[in-house]
Amino acid sequence: MDTFPSNNDHETRQRLILAATRLMAEHGFRRVSIREICKEAGANVAAVNYYFRSKLGLYAEVWKSLIEATMEQTHATVVEEGKGKSPEEKLRAYIRVQLQALVNEGDQRGFWLGRLVAHETSEPTLEPIEGSDRTIWQMAFERGILPKFLYLCELVGELIGCPANDAKTIYCAASIQGQCLMFAQAKETLKHFNPNVAGFGYSFFSAENTERLIAHVTEFSLAGVRAVAAQQVEIHS
Amino acid sequence: MDTFPSNNDHETRQRLILAATRLMAEHGFRRVSIREICKEAGANVAAVNYYFRSKLGLYAEVWKSLIEATMEQTHATVVEEGKGKSPEEKLRAYIRVQLQALVNEGDQRGFWLGRLVAHETSEPTLEPIEGSDRTIWQMAFERGILPKFLYLCELVGELIGCPANDAKTIYCAASIQGQCLMFAQAKETLKHFNPNVAGFGYSFFSAENTERLIAHVTEFSLAGVRAVAAQQVEIHS
DNA sequence: GTATGTTTTGAACACATGTTTTAATAAATA
DNA sequence: TATTTATTAAAACATGTGTTCAAAACATAC
Numbered sequence: 001m002d003t004f005p006s007n008n009d010h011e012t013r014q015r016l017i018l019a020a021t022r023l024m025a026e027h028g029f030r031r032v033s034i035r036e037i038c039k040e041a042g043a044n045v046a047a048v049n050y051y052f053r054s055k056l057g058l059y060a061e062v063w064k065s066l067i068e069a070t071m072e073q074t075h076a077t078v079v080e081e082g083k084g085k086s087p088e089e090k091l092r093a094y095i096r097v098q099l100q101a102l103v104n105e106g107d108q109r110g111f112w113l114g115r116l117v118a119h120e121t122s123e124p125t126l127e128p129i130e131g132s133d134r135t136i137w138q139m140a141f142e143r144g145i146l147p148k149f150l151y152l153c154e155l156v157g158e159l160i161g162c163p164a165n166d167a168k169t170i171y172c173a174a175s176i177q178g179q180c181l182m183f184a185q186a187k188e189t190l191k192h193f194n195p196n197v198a199g200f201g202y203s204f205f206s207a208e209n210t211e212r213l214i215a216h217v218t219e220f221s222l223a224g225v226r227a228v229a230a231q232q233v234e235i236h237s
Numbered sequence: 238m239d240t241f242p243s244n245n246d247h248e249t250r251q252r253l254i255l256a257a258t259r260l261m262a263e264h265g266f267r268r269v270s271i272r273e274i275c276k277e278a279g280a281n282v283a284a285v286n287y288y289f290r291s292k293l294g295l296y297a298e299v300w301k302s303l304i305e306a307t308m309e310q311t312h313a314t315v316v317e318e319g320k321g322k323s324p325e326e327k328l329r330a331y332i333r334v335q336l337q338a339l340v341n342e343g344d345q346r347g348f349w350l351g352r353l354v355a356h357e358t359s360e361p362t363l364e365p366i367e368g369s370d371r372t373i374w375q376m377a378f379e380r381g382i383l384p385k386f387l388y389l390c391e392l393v394g395e396l397i398g399c400p401a402n403d404a405k406t407i408y409c410a411a412s413i414q415g416q417c418l419m420f421a422q423a424k425e426t427l428k429h430f431n432p433n434v435a436g437f438g439y440s441f442f443s444a445e446n447t448e449r450l451i452a453h454v455t456e457f458s459l460a461g462v463r464a465v466a467a468q469q470v471e472i473h474s
Numbered sequence: 475g476t477a478t479g480t481t482t483t484g485a486a487c488a489c490a491t492g493t494t495t496t497a498a499t500a501a502a503t504a
Numbered sequence: 505t506a507t508t509t510a511t512t513a514a515a516a517c518a519t520g521t522g523t524t525c526a527a528a529a530c531a532t533a534c
Contacts, residue, residue: 012511012512027360028360031360034492035490035491035492044514045493045514046493046494046512046513046514047511047512047513054493118358118359119360121355121426122265122358122359122422123265123268123356124429135429137429141430167449171441171450174416174420175419175457178415178417178419179416179419181415181419181422182415182416182418182419183411183415185358185359186411188358189358189378192361192372192374192375204407204408212408213408216405216408216465220408220412220461220462220465223463223465224457224460227456227459228453228457228460247481249482270520270521270522271522271523272521281481281482281483282483283484284481284482284483285523286522287482291522291523292522475534477532478531478533478534479531479533480529480530481529481530481531482527482528482529483527483529484525484526485526486525487522488522488524489521490519490522491518491519491521492519493516493518493519494515494516495515495517496514496516498511499512500510500511501508502508502510503506503507503509504505504508
């Protein structure tokens with residue numbers, strides 16, 4: 001009665017999560033109906049409520065498995081790739097992993113997660129998760145976004161010689177993260193315009209230019225960060 | 238029959254647009270119901286269809302008047318404030334106007350427009366406007382966003398000595414724009430967390446720190462842009 | 475005051491959506 | 505095999521939504 005199938009390897013359960021992830025990443029939570037999801041997963045409409053209690057329960061599960069499978073692994077990759085290198089190279093590694101996940105649709109999990117974040121950022125789900133007093137967005141933010149951002153802050157802090165929670169550091173980190181998100185967003189946006197708008201086209205931001213994007217954001221950011229670091233001694237309080 | 242009340246100063250019509258603007262800017266087009274809008278505007282449910290044919294027609298009108306009233310005026314302000322100044326100061330003026338509009342909720346029109354852009358960016362309205370073959374997002378993008386971005390490209394082009402449609406220029410412009418959007422977004426996002434998350438709080442990005450944000454983005458970006466400009470001669474093709 | 479055109483109103487319609495229910499089917503267990 | 509449990513299936517329910525319609529209220533001009 002009060003219990004239902006849990007996190008085991010129930011087959012249709014997994015298919016539902018996968019279908020929901022794909023569809024919700026593309027259109028957002030609210031714009032996808034349970035019926036669509038079930039159709040794609042080859043399951044009955046009632047399956048969602050059977051396995052997840054509600055649509056929101058499914059959504060929570062989508063986030064949960066996506067965070068577990070991707071975020072932490074991506075985070076690990078970032079740390080791994082930067083290990084032993086200079087702060088500059090660490091930053092480059094961070095930007096690389098970030099941009100590759102966001103821009104490159106081949107890496108589906110990271111790409112989907114990026115899209116989900118985008119949706120949830122502009123129209124957060126306000127309903128609290130059942131049994132908890134926290135919303136999905138709060139959960140996702142604290143478990144998925146914040147850790148990454150804090151790592152970036154530490155990294156930037158090293159570069160400019162400030163604590164990680166200093167305003168300067170945070171602003172710089174936001175500047176860097178903002179660029180990554182912008183490039184990912186630009187790519188998605190320009191998709192809707194074929195073949196290109198006013199001379200500059202979709203291709204500038206598409207996957208084939210990932211390396212170039214990485215190089216640009218890195219150089220741009222390193223210069224910005226250094227300028228802020230230098231400011232410290234030039235500017236009077 | 239085929240005609241209906243047009244752009245005149247019909248009172249309730251104006252009230253509907255205003256209410257719709259406010260609500261849609263806050264929650265997005267889809268999450269606001271006609272009934273909510275009419276309630277806020279003190280009008281009957283049928284009023285929307287009477288004046289705008291459909292909900293989408295109202296939405297289009299919201300964009301139209303917002304773009305006319307704000308975008309062009311903001312754009313004019315940008316050009317005005319930078320007139321006769323150095324490219325550096327022009328950039329500072331651009332960032333100032335941009336950030337003030339996005340972050341400062343006092344300037345409602347600009348703020349609302351920023352929110353609408355955010356919503357429409359992550360979940361674009363796909364239905365074409367009646368009578369046109371273009372979507373709202375296409376219209377808004379070309380009339381509202383692109384002109385501003387192109388101006389920014391020209392400005393950056395001057396700074397780094399490249400054409401406005403050069404890849405380098407566009408990347409730099411995107412880096413700058415991305416920062417502005419990030420700071421606006423961060424402020425909105427952190428609103429949902431009280432009073433602050435993991436040590437760095439909402440206040441870092443709130444209106445009271447606008448001047449600081451402007452200064453940061455400007456210095457960070459100028460340094461970044463200069464680095465890219467210098468690259469030009471260092472890097473071999 | 476009557477007539478005409480405009481605006482407002484309240485109810486109804488049509489439809490999509492999340493959810494629940496009840497029965498049928500498959501799987502597991504005794 | 506008999507019985508219980510887990511899963512699937514189809515239909516129905518409840519609700520919210522965009523939209524339409526016909527009548528009423530209002531304003532204006534003759």
